[in-house]
Amino acid sequence: MDRRTFISGLAIAGGTVASACGDMSGSSTSPAAPNINRGVKRLRMVTTWPANFPGLGTAANNVAEYITAASGGALEVRVYAAGEIVSAFEVFDAVADGTADLYHGAEYYWQGKSPAFNFFTAVPLGMTAAEIMGWCEFGGGQQLWDELAGQFNIKPFQAGNSGHQMGGWFKREINTLDDFRGLRMRIPGLGGNVLRELGGAAVTLSGGEIFPALQNGTIDATEWVGPWNDLAFGFYQEAQYYYGPGFHEPGSCLSVGMNRGVWDGLDADHQAIVQAACRAANNVSLAEFTYQNGIALDVLRNEHDVQLRQFTPEMWDRIGEISEQVVADTGRADPFTARVYESYLTAREKMMNWGRISEAAYMAQRERVLGGQ
Structure with missing residues (x-):
């Protein structure tokens, strides 16, 4: 693809290059063609994902490819999977101290560094994918995240x-609230705190560690992402009961973090x-997950006899009560997190009011009219 065409494509995918998530939103001009004579700047991106893993690993690859192509090779980004330079949960520190230049995670x-970070991925009963994009882009979220x-x-x-994540894979049915007691489940973030309040034991594992833990009985259940990624990991082989929708991650934001010195340079x-490459990858990622989850769900149901289940209304009521308390407690952890929490709540409320009479109402009517087809 011609580089100028690619840059134009990035601008279109992101709305405008100038409005890409970041601190250059005041600019109204497209990026100038880089001067190749300045030489090649090679950047190392470490990730929390297995190499080339569908959706997650490939989103990191997309960012790297977009940056490299749009810069005409002046910025050359190489991607390293979890464990190749540092382990999955060490990528943040590696970028902060300059061991690597970027992370994707x-x-x-x-x-553990600040509870405020939870709000920039997902919180229980929190924002959908479109809502968290709206908050970051227009509701002050990006400025708080930068800070x-x-x-x-x-x-x-x-x-x-x-996009929306499923509730998880379980080796046994979850019919009552008592069934959560003693349940050992892989679930990170604040969703794990909710499970603990339900009487379960939350375990944090990187993606590559989950299947062996299910297989050897270290855990009884796991959430991961959705049908596309879950099929790729083969969780159906160890846990036949697939619960949805999930309460814990209604629209999980993936992120790139760049060493500030590298960015300023x-x-x-x-x-x-x-900025434009990250925004383009963000849009492509949500589109791909939305489509591929539908395809993979058919495979799970029709080829692997996966049993779809839903949590009962009684469970949802209790999960909702706990979720709001867990998120509120997190939001009061320190003065800065409180600022993030208040901004998040304000944006969520405004977008919920719109979503209630738009997409939620439409989806309910579409299901009523077309659900039997």
Whole structure:
């Protein structure tokens, strides 16, 4: 593909290059063609994902390819899977200290550094994919995220979204609230806190560790993403009961974090390319997950006899009560997290009011009219 055509494509995919998530939104010009004579700047991206894993690993690959292509090779990004340079949960520190230049991952993995990071991936009963994009782009979320990550020498971007996630894979049916007691489940972030309040034991594992843990009985259940990624990992082989929808991650934002010194050292045109590449990858990711989840769900049901289940209304009522309390407690952890929490709540309320009379109402009527087809 011609580089100028590619840059134009990035601008279209992102709305405009200037409005890509970041701190250059005041600009109204497209990036200038980079001067190749400045030489090649090679960047290393570490990720929390297995190599080339569908949707997650490939979102990281897309960011790297878009940056490299749009810069005419002046920025050359190489992707390293979890474990190739550092382990999955060490990528944040690797970028913060300059061991690597960028990471691709999920911000709630860094909640030990600040609970505010949870709000930039997903929280129970939180924002959908479209809503978290809206908050970051237009509701002040990006500015708060920049301030938060900046404390750790990192510049963050939205760079993928898996959309709504399923409730998880279970080796046994979950029919009552009592069935959560003693349940050992892989579930990170604040969703894990909700499970603990239900009497279960939440375990945090990277993607590559989940299937062996199911297989050897270390865990009884797991959430991961949705049908597309879950099929790829083969969870149906160890747990036949597939519950949805999930309460814990209604629209999970994936992120790129760039070492702040590396970011500040880029020319303005290269900064614009990085921003636009992340935004384009974000849009492509959500589109791909939305389509591929539908295809994979058919395979799981029709070829692997997976049993679809839903949590009961009684469970949802209790999960809802706990979720709001867990998120509120997190939001009060410290003054900065409180600012993030209040901004998040305000944006969620406004977008829920619109969603209630738009997509939610439409989806209910579409299901009523077409659901039997």
